[in-house]
Amino acid sequence: MNIQKIINSKTEKIGKKIEYYKQITSTHQISKQKAKKFENNGTIIIAEQQTQGIGTKGRSWYTGEENNIAMTIIIKPKCTIDKIEGITIKIAELIKQSVKELYTYDLEIKYPNDLLLNGKKICGILTQVATISERIDYLLISIGFNVNEINFSEETIKLATSLKKEYGKIFSREDIIIKFIEKLEKYLISKNIM
Numbered sequence: 001m002n003i004q005k006i007i008n009s010k011t012e013k014i015g016k017k018i019e020y021y022k023q024i025t026s027t028h029q030i031s032k033q034k035a036k037k038f039e040n041n042g043t044i045i046i047a048e049q050q051t052q053g054i055g056t057k058g059r060s061w062y063t064g065e066e067n068n069i070a071m072t073i074i075i076k077p078k079c080t081i082d083k084i085e086g087i088t089i090k091i092a093e094l095i096k097q098s099v100k101e102l103y104t105y106d107l108e109i110k111y112p113n114d115l116l117l118n119g120k121k122i123c124g125i126l127t128q129v130a131t132i133s134e135r136i137d138y139l140l141i142s143i144g145f146n147v148n149e150i151n152f153s154e155e156t157i158k159l160a161t162s163l164k165k166e167y168g169k170i171f172s173r174e175d176i177i178i179k180f181i182e183k184l185e186k187y188l189i190s191k192n193i194m
Helices: 003-007 027-035 087-103 163-167 173-190
Strands: 018-024 043-050 069-075 108-110 114-117 120-132 135-145
Touching (some): 003 173, 027 069, 069 173, 087 114
Antiparallel strands (some): 043 069, 069 135, 114 120, 120 135
16 A cells, blocks of 8 residues: 555645554554544554454454555544534545546445445445544544455355456555545535534
C-alpha cells in the first residue's frame, strides 16, 4: 500500500496522519484505544491483515494480505450527538459514489451498513461514537472493503465478493481510499461536524 499517496490527497485533515500495520487484531480495536489518548483528528489506522476483524452481527471480517482495505478513521467531532445521526448510511453513500466515479460500477447499499455487488457483500461499515454527556469524544469509522481478494472461505464464498473477483483485474486500493476520504471530509466540514 502506497501510504504517501494517500497522505498527499487533497484533504486538509483526514489521512494526514496514517498508522500503517502489516498485521493487527483489528483497526477498530486499535483505534478505540488510541482515540482515548490523542487528539489527532482525521488519523487513519490501516492494516494489510486483521486477525480479529469485526463484521456485522459479531461475525469476523476476513482481510487477505495486501488485497483489501481495512481501515479506521478517527474523527474528533466538534458537535453534539444529534448532528451525526444517520452517519453510517451517509458513509455507505459516499463509498458508493466513490466507486461509481472511479470505475462506473454501481454498488448497492444494504441498510444500514453494507454494500453489495451483484448481490454479494463487498464492503462493511462499522461506526462507533463515544460521548461525554452530550458532547462527542470521538467517532470511529471502520471500513472493510474487498478490493483484490480472490480467496474466500467456504463459509463466505456464496455471500461475499470483491472487485477483482467480479471484473478480473487489479484495482487501486489507494485510489478508492483517496476518493472516499476527500468526499468524507467535504461532507463532515459542510455539516460542521469536523
